[in-house]
Amino acid sequence: xxxxxxxxxxxxxxxxxxxxxxxxxxxxxxxxxxxxxxxxxxxxxxxxxxxxxxxxxxxxxxxxxxxxxxxxxxxxxxxxxxxxxxxxxxxxxxxxxxxxxxxxxxxxxxxxxxxxxxxxxxxxxxxxxxxxxxxxxxxxxxxxxxxxxxxxxxxxxxxxxxxxxxxxxxxxxxxxxxxxxxxxxxxxxxxxxxxxxxxxxxxxxxxxxxxxxxxxxxxxxxxxxxxxxxxxxxxxxxxxxxxxxxxxxxxxxxxxxxxxxxxxxxxxxxxxxxxxxxxxxxxxxxxxxxxxxxxxxxxxxxxxxxxxxxxxxxxxxxxxxxxxxxxxxxxxxxxxxxxxxxxxxxxxxxxxxxxxxxxxxxxxxxxxxxxxxxxxxxxxxxxxxxxxxxxxxxxxxxxxxxxxxxxxx
Numbered sequence: 198x199x200x201x202x203x204x205x206x207x208x209x210x211x212x213x214x215x216x217x218x219x220x221x222x223x224x225x226x227x228x229x230x231x232x233x234x235x236x237x238x239x240x241x242x243x244x245x246x247x248x249x250x251x252x253x254x255x256x257x258x259x260x261x262x263x264x265x266x267x268x269x270x271x272x273x274x275x276x277x278x279x280x281x282x283x284x285x286x287x288x289x290x291x292x293x294x295x296x297x298x299x300x301x302x303x304x305x306x307x308x309x310x311x312x313x314x315x316x317x318x319x320x321x322x323x324x325x326x327x328x329x330x331x332x333x334x335x336x337x338x339x340x341x342x343x344x345x346x347x348x349x350x351x352x353x354x355x356x357x358x359x360x361x362x363x364x365x366x367x368x369x370x371x372x373x374x375x376x377x378x379x380x381x382x383x384x385x386x387x388x389x390x391x392x393x394x395x396x397x398x399x400x401x402x403x404x405x406x407x408x409x410x411x412x413x414x415x416x417x418x419x420x421x422x423x424x425x426x427x428x429x430x431x432x433x434x435x436x437x438x439x440x441x442x443x444x445x446x447x448x449x450x451x452x453x454x455x456x457x458x459x460x461x462x463x464x465x466x467x468x469x470x471x472x473x474x475x476x477x478x479x480x481x482x483x484x485x486x487x488x489x490x491x492x493x494x495x496x497x498x499x500x501x502x503x504x505x506x507x508x509x510x511x512x513x514x515x516x517x518x519x520x521x522x523x524x525x526x527x528x529x530x531x532x533x534x535x536x537x538x539x540x541x542x543x544x545x546x547x548x549x550x551x552x553x554x555x556x557x558x559x560x561x562x563x564x565x566x567x568x569x570x571x572x573x574x575x576x577x578x579x580x581x582x583x584x585x586x587x588x589x590x591x592x593x594x595x596x597x598x599x600x601x602x603x604x605x606x
Contacts, residue, residue, distance in 0.1 A: 242386060245386060245391055246385045249384065249385050249390045249391060252266070252394040254267070254272050254394045254397040255279055255280050256270055256412065257279060257280050264401075266398060267401055269400040269401040269406075271400050272396065272397070275365075277417075278363065278367070278370075279365065279370070279380060282333070282371060285320065285333075286374055286375065288318055289341040291314065291315070291341060292306070292317035293317070293318050293319075293344070293347055294317065294348040294415075295319075295333065296321045296349060296350025297321060297324065297473070298322070298324065299321075299352060299532065300319070300473065301321035301416070302417060302418050303473075303531070303534060303540070304348065304416065304537045304541060305319075305534055305541075308545075309547065310548075314346050317414070318414055319417075320333055320334075320337060321415070325355065325366075326356075326357070326361070327448070328362065328453050329363070330457070331460075332371055335372060336372050347461060347466055347467070347468050349468060350470075351454075351473070351499065352472070353483065354438070354441070356447055357442055358447070359444055360442075408420075418533065428519060431476075434528035435479075435589075435590060435594075439594060445486065447491050449498070450498070451499065454499065454503070455502050458503050469544050470499075470504070471506040471540060471557070472499075472505055474508035474540070474556070475529065475532070476526045476528075476529040476532075477515050477583075478529040480576070481587060485590055485591060485594040496560070496569065500565050501562060506544050507557070507559075508557045510571075511572065511575035511578070511579040519589075539551070539553070539556060543556065543557040
């Protein structure tokens, strides 16, 4: 067989679609590039990217929310570390409210007490530790040199040494003025983003538009809680605390909090700190894990670093009885906007007459001990009058221990 025939036979078995060619002697002479092949491979990828940008399931690109198409985004809440980092780049707020999901669901940046501190943004994140919190503050400062006010919600669990950074946390997206390449590729071309876009369309067709601009300023209250499942939500929330924090070790010293205070001083940012007002059954859960003295120690260490408004304890707001039509709580950890407004009233000195006298005490090294004594006394009165809720927390702990194979004494 001739060389030309051998080459012809081989080319019939192996296809080279990029370029067409002809053979001249022993040399290949290329005639034209096969653009049709490239376009046929490339256009579907581009189509997927455009589709994901238009639907915007994670609310990263700020594309319009269209009723019945993409107004409801079920993946958004659990993608807060992603979309909020990009919101900070785009919005550049001069006020941020930051903390855990308690602050995320409770504090409205449009509160009238913040009228002169706009644009305000709720930068709170689900289940974050104090390190993640500090890094997002640094991200806000990097994008807004005129940042003027930080309202900081502190929670005991944030300072648990065993609470690691969440898997969705990424250093690569912080302190930048643009979306990171990794994030862009992931939310534009990945199969997960495509699935999220499909879920967004299905959910938008199915669910009514409770608020088409939900979460646009970072504020994401719990929507449409089923009143018939209130007790279940409380039990589940108590179990969540046991699952993540039955093992607790206080990070000492509280160096990350000190770094936050120093950052604010260096950048001339006003810092207002508060301890979240979870339901009294949350404090009972801390007691059930044997960490009540650690909880008190944590408060002592906090006030050595910065004054803080304490909304925790057994007061008229946190002791709301568990029932189906609760106004203050959606579960034992998270408070409603109604309570969030009272917090902002107190710390911003706005309509103080609307705030219960026992709700929110500014504590410091001078009054911390008397304050802790008062909470212990309030607890004894509450426990005596509410044995069923005390029993609920204790029984939940017993079931949790039994599920781990522990011996209950």
